[in-house]
Amino acid sequence: MNLALPNGTLLQKLIAACGMLLMLALLTVLFPETGSAHGYLDVPASRALLCKNNVNKDCGGASYEPQSAEAGKGFPNGGPADGHIASAGNTFPKLDEQTSTRWSKVPMTSGPQAFKWQLNAAHATTTFKYFITKPGWNPNAPLTRASFDLTPFCQVDLNGASPSNYYTTNCNVPERTGYHVILAIWEVSGAPTAYVNVTDADFGGGSALPAPANLASTAVTDNSVSLSWASVAGAASYQVYRDNVAVGTTTSTSYTNTGLSSGTSYSFTVSAIDSSGKASPSSSVVTVKTTGGSTTTYPAWSATTVYVGGNKVSYNGVNYEAKWWTQGETPTGTNVWKVIP
Template sequence: MMNLALPNHALLHKLVAACGMLLMLALLMVLFPETSSAHGYLDVPASRGLLCKNNVNTDCGGASYEPQSAEAGKGFPNGGPGDGHIASAGNTFPKLDEQTSTRWSKVPMKAGPQAFKWQLNAAHATTTFKYFITKPGWNPNAPLTRASFDLTPFCQVDLNGASPSNYYTTNCNVPERTGYQVILAIWEVSGAPTAYVNVADVDFGGGSALPAPTNLASTAVTDNSVSLSWASIAGAASYQVYRDNVAVGTTTSTSYTNTGLSSGTSYSFTVTAIDSSGKASPSSSVVTVKTTGGSTTTYPAWSATTVYVGGNKVSYNGVNYEAKWWTQGETPTGTNVWKVIP
């Protein structure tokens, strides 16, 4: 006579439970498809997390590796990350919540029309981009809370479910401020409870009595580095160095070497002095320096008496420039009528 084996009921129950979990995960992926792939960060002005990734800010924890993952709930200020955990996107990267006037490098900012640019790893359907700024008189030495910010966005772009480009720009009118401020930038994804939360530490200037550093000069140049020096400023606690308007380092001395550069490439540098409260002086004059190496093209030397029109190319102090429009007697700097070219 044939014996029939009865099923192992315990094993059967485990299989049923496992299938149920898989079904639930599949359902969540259908309902919230954006949450696993829609990542992004504020590129301009550079966010606190991006400056961590670029080694301008230090001791940042996980933000140094994936600033695009600062994810929290939607709906700020009514929802979203809690007070004290705004910069970390609800404790995603706890180190980013550390807040003092000198903890983070600052990006230069001016009131008026400014472009805010996001790098989106996946440009999914979007509800809105919105931007908040700290109030005049906020306390830079206390954790960021809703009380720190003007809770009416100074800029908001509603996409109503449309998908932005992977490098998306919003043009905003930034309100008047002085000194150190924090801009809170939020990208809310459509069809999911998700928002990507970035803060940018910005400096409007005008908040410090310190004068702009003077005598900024290049003291040494290699294929991949530029060394700078400048005159000491009485009362300065530190100095911040900018390359092409992006902060690249802070030092307490009057010299700095910027490494990791490309050979045969021109870079523009400025320096600000930072006082003990974290407020920055106006920027120094621009110094444009070209690294050695690489293939180079030499153009006629610039002359103060020659008339130039758009497209004319010259060399000045070892750097090549192209005129944007008619000019005469205007020294090439890369920040005026003359633009730096290879």
């Protein structure tokens, strides 16, 4: 019996379409999609996240997609090449620029530290691992394997399990002083993919520079505070902190912090940074309240309450609205919570 089908028959087209669907399904099983499995280090803030938050400047594409710093996995034997570690193998070339003063730094202490990732898609995971630069590394040279202690100071193996979208690793950070870079890597299971983030950390100490004096507010608006301070001899730059979080770096003795909430109090300090990237002690604290203010008060944020997109809360005198489902994520205005009037 001849079962050949005439060209162009409806049945022949249906069989061809079914064959294509079966092939796509097989490819999905054999080669799981990782393109949506993007993520970035949220705490302590990565170099790329500070680009997105407009603390770091001139960052190229990292300002828009901190979650997309994708490279091969297997560091240090594999992964991004020397000189392109911070950019995840040249994904964002600007991130490879390396000097002691190029990037804003996150204050950090040695010892217990939570490393929190925000994962856009929490795919099956091989491991999270963390490296840190060696004592005496050169902060004014490109990052290479020789810059780092190549034994992870912290590693969590998930062996193919899927983490939560907000995944925290509790680590013990080695003793360091001054400026160091932490390399955080999330390796996806079943694919050659890793997401690579670096954090510029200031461990303090080690600098002979004195703390900047005479920190004062020179102008205040509804959403900005301008600051000035006395010059420190030998300072290559100054790091400005708001509520103990780095918000900017400047080579001058003045700085304007924008994007603030109206009618809200903020505490500022400044440290001088020497040419090797080491920070002086912090200046005295100046607390400034922005003008204006909201007349609407929302329920106080609770770490145990489940919130969904559109829910509004009040936290430390500032009103926030959830952008999507969340629980236990402290409102900051730079995460799932956005500041509202």
